[in-house]
Amino acid sequence: xxxxxxxPARSGLTxxxxxxxxxxxxxxxxxxxVFGFGExxxxxxxxxxxxxxxxxxxxxxxxxDRADIRIGERSYDGFTPRRAxxxxxxxxxxxxxxxxxxxxxxxxxxxxxxxxxxxxxxRRRQEREAGEVLAELGLDLDPRAPVGGLSVGAQQMVExxxxxxxxxxxxxxxxxxxxxxxxxxxALLALVRRLATRxxxxxxxxxxxxxxxxxxxxxxxxxxxxxxWTRPRSELTLAGLVEGISPDAATDxxxxxxxxxxxxxxRLDGACSGFTGPLDLDVRAGEVVGVFGLLGSGxxxxxxxxxxxxxxxxxxxxxxxTPVRLGSPRAAQRSGVALVPSDRxxxxxFGTMTAVENMLMPHLGRLAGRRTALRSRRREHDVFAxxxxxxxxxxxxxxxxxxxxxxxxxxxxxxxxxxxxLGSPRLLLLDEPTQGVDIGARHDLYxxxxxxxxxxxxxxxxxxxxxxxxxxxxxxxxVLVEGRVTxxxxxxxxxxxxxxxxxxAVTERSVAS
Amino acid sequence: xxxPPASTPAGTPTALVxxxxxxxxxxxxxxxxxxxxxxxxxxxTVLLMAYFSVATSNFLTFDNLAAxxxxxxxxxxxxxxxxxxxxxxxxxxSVGSMMALAGVSAGLAFTHHxxxxxxxxxxxxxxxxxxxxxxxxxxxxxxxxVVTLGGLAAWRALAQYLxxxxxxGFPDAVGDFAIGRxxxxxxxxxxxxxxxxxxxxxxxxxxxxxxxxxIGVNARAAFLVGIRVxxxxxxxxxxxxxxxxLAALLxxxxxxxxxxxxxxxxxxxTVLTAxxxxxxxxxxxxxxxxxxxVGVWLIAVLKNGLTLLNYGPEVAGMxxxxxxxxxxxxxxxxxxxxRRG
Numbered sequence: 001x002x003x004x005x006x007x008p009a010r011s012g013l014t015x016x017x018x019x020x021x022x023x024x025x026x027x028x029x030x031x032x033x034v035f036g037f038g039e040x041x042x043x044x045x046x047x048x049x050x051x052x053x054x055x056x057x058x059x060x061x062x063x064x065d066r067a068d069i070r071i072g073e074r075s076y077d078g079f080t081p082r083r084a085x086x087x088x089x090x091x092x093x094x095x096x097x098x099x100x101x102x103x104x105x106x107x108x109x110x111x112x113x114x115x116x117x118x119x120x121x122x123r124r125r126q127e128r129e130a131g132e133v134l135a136e137l138g139l140d141l142d143p144r145a146p147v148g149g150l151s152v153g154a155q156q157m158v159e160x161x162x163x164x165x166x167x168x169x170x171x172x173x174x175x176x177x178x179x180x181x182x183x184x185x186x187a188l189l190a191l192v193r194r195l196a197t198r199x200x201x202x203x204x205x206x207x208x209x210x211x212x213x214x215x216x217x218x219x220x221x222x223x224x225x226x227x228x229w230t231r232p233r234s235e236l237t238l239a240g241l242v243e244g245i246s247p248d249a250a251t252d253x254x255x256x257x258x259x260x261x262x263x264x265x266x267r268l269d270g271a272c273s274g275f276t277g278p279l280d281l282d283v284r285a286g287e288v289v290g291v292f293g294l295l296g297s298g299x300x301x302x303x304x305x306x307x308x309x310x311x312x313x314x315x316x317x318x319x320x321x322t323p324v325r326l327g328s329p330r331a332a333q334r335s336g337v338a339l340v341p342s343d344r345x346x347x348x349x350f351g352t353m354t355a356v357e358n359m360l361m362p363h364l365g366r367l368a369g370r371r372t373a374l375r376s377r378r379r380e381h382d383v384f385a386x387x388x389x390x391x392x393x394x395x396x397x398x399x400x401x402x403x404x405x406x407x408x409x410x411x412x413x414x415x416x417x418x419x420x421x422l423g424s425p426r427l428l429l430l431d432e433p434t435q436g437v438d439i440g441a442r443h444d445l446y447x448x449x450x451x452x453x454x455x456x457x458x459x460x461x462x463x464x465x466x467x468x469x470x471x472x473x474x475x476x477x478x479v480l481v482e483g484r485v486t487x488x489x490x491x492x493x494x495x496x497x498x499x500x501x502x503x504x505a506v507t508e509r510s511v512a513s
Numbered sequence: 514x515x516x517p518p519a520s521t522p523a524g525t526p527t528a529l530v531x532x533x534x535x536x537x538x539x540x541x542x543x544x545x546x547x548x549x550x551x552x553x554x555x556x557x558t559v560l561l562m563a564y565f566s567v568a569t570s571n572f573l574t575f576d577n578l579a580a581x582x583x584x585x586x587x588x589x590x591x592x593x594x595x596x597x598x599x600x601x602x603x604x605x606x607s608v609g610s611m612m613a614l615a616g617v618s619a620g621l622a623f624t625h626h627x628x629x630x631x632x633x634x635x636x637x638x639x640x641x642x643x644x645x646x647x648x649x650x651x652x653x654x655x656x657x658x659v660v661t662l663g664g665l666a667a668w669r670a671l672a673q674y675l676x677x678x679x680x681x682g683f684p685d686a687v688g689d690f691a692i693g694r695x696x697x698x699x700x701x702x703x704x705x706x707x708x709x710x711x712x713x714x715x716x717x718x719x720x721x722x723x724x725x726x727x728i729g730v731n732a733r734a735a736f737l738v739g740i741r742v743x744x745x746x747x748x749x750x751x752x753x754x755x756x757x758x759l760a761a762l763l764x765x766x767x768x769x770x771x772x773x774x775x776x777x778x779x780x781x782x783t784v785l786t787a788x789x790x791x792x793x794x795x796x797x798x799x800x801x802x803x804x805x806x807v808g809v810w811l812i813a814v815l816k817n818g819l820t821l822l823n824y825g826p827e828v829a830g831m832x833x834x835x836x837x838x839x840x841x842x843x844x845x846x847x848x849x850x851x852r853r854g
Contacts, residue, residue, distance in 0.1 A: 307737075309737065328736075329736060329737050329738070329739050330739040330740075330741060333739045339737060341734075341737055346731070346733060346734075347731075347733050347734050347737055348734055348737070349731070349734060350726075350727050350730040350731050350734060350735075350798075351730060351731065352730055352798060352799060353723070353726065353727065353730055357723055357727075361723065361724075361727055361735075361738050361740070362738045362739050362740075364720035364723055364724070365720045368719075368720055373719060373720075374718045374719065375718055375719060375720055375723075417738070
């Protein structure tokens, strides 16, 4: 290793003074960072810290407002996907971009096929060279096997082999182990180390802190759009990482009020979703319960099962002491269960439709004239205007398309859909309620959810991977690890204790590697 | 030792597989409809009418325009229903053949069993075929293209099997109705007007209109907020079928015969052209009903004016195709300009 861990690497990907804002929202406020050639550099940060925007700037998906980026001798002020590729930056995402029916070799050479003089694809040479790349990486895979038949871990390896064949200088791995089993993780971490020894700058993005301790030469924590710190391997500890990622959330914690009613609104009796459970849980009127777990813990699966999106595998669900039918989202809503999905664009909002239509979509029939069945613009706008004040929506324009709102304000619209007093849900499910939401709007959303639960005497169940969010919003917490409920209790733990509870068998993996 | 790779790849555009960003949720345009579709198309219609008014002596007469309305009543009715369907993101390519089947069935019933039987059979055949489409596509989630392309081939074949030759010899009441008038317009034109008004009202004034649009914009989100997506798609195909049945009755009455081989040939193209001109894309979610109706009128006026100028139907066909492509091109340019801006 040429680079002494801890000292800034002399050569590599150097980012200086990188800024990015969306409208008023300053996401990146001057990032200075060096990813050295030959090092594994872990990039950490809570949701909303600016990680994904930074990755976007490097992949070319996002253009920074201002930046001085150097790779070796060349400097850039931003990338397009093409320029990022030309500069030698490769990114591997959580979602694979492989073509299932094609062979390993075909996938590795996809878009850059080796050709014979006549222009036809030289399959034999591709298979030979793919075999060489795989062998070089220490991977025991048949180049002729269809990718679709491989395990998730092996597919991840094929992704990496495809990127590595093109000799990238910087390789960014975004949550690469999210979908992998324990022994696959060990193999992947070993591969990551080998890639670094080839002189590649490996940027490793993850929530799994055990992996950071295992594989990273250095780690950088982003917080609120800035580099909070960068530390060498020798100074990394689990407690230090947790403290860095999630600063004290005391302000929000103080806002919590224990004004719980005595009635049980939600009662889960051995509830099993497809991937999680069994879970026994009573949630009282006004109570907010957080489901805490990392990617792959099954937290979304659990919420979607309660919302009627997927079916429950077993157990009983009672709302206000009445067994409920959860056959579809519509049926669940009739039983008093409403869901705010995590992926706003894909699952919650109607991008081109107006703010008022988005907020009131499930209630248009309720607001329509009793006899005429015609929509009542006046009643719709009355409700909208009231909610604009309640949630402090910016801009407060009813006719603005949902696409035109920032993440935080779009989420306010999605939440207000069920807290506007119509449809009277008894249980509100929030999946990752503040994903991609800036700090200010986050506090507004927490206040909105808490006061609504108290006023309506309803129950709230939310999922998150952010320990700070649990402590800021929840009265109690359910911890999920790979589908199993490992802890149910009051949300008054230390963040480090909470994170430790959610780590899937770190020690086991360490041994395996 | 740290050894930077010897060379960075000299990438080609097709080689971006590795560096490509995660497939983001499909980006939708910010505005609900583009400026071009909002204003250029209605403006073009007005200009076109102004031109024909000057260029021909008899274009701008009540009788001519009323005749245009009567001749295109079937298009208006089916386009109104098809626009609702396409707004939800679903298409029906089988309307022309459905029209042949419904028309021939109604014609046979008119000839052999009288007026009432003909009316009932025409409407019911349309409704039944539309409902079948709706079950296959909406409930069983089969591909709309596959199902209605199959229908395009099959329903006309069935119509020709039922009546290899043109069906005629209807009761007198059918022909009398076709030429009957009320306040200067034919009954046929009035029926089209009523259907169009109802369609505009449903889309603009009823919650259902927003639900249909919501399905077209984001079917997943619509399902999650509790809209009955499958039921709505089923109902929309059934409504299109019913509209085709009604349109078939009007056509058969107007022609006083039901020619199985030619009734409704190319009708799906005319309807789709009008709907697309109205700014509803194949993916649904945008556009508006009244613009679709302006689109129907634009095509109708174009054909009529060119006929008055002594051009054959083949010229009208070419011009109609060109208008559609030019409108789409203008919109693409406007969208590209907005992305840059």
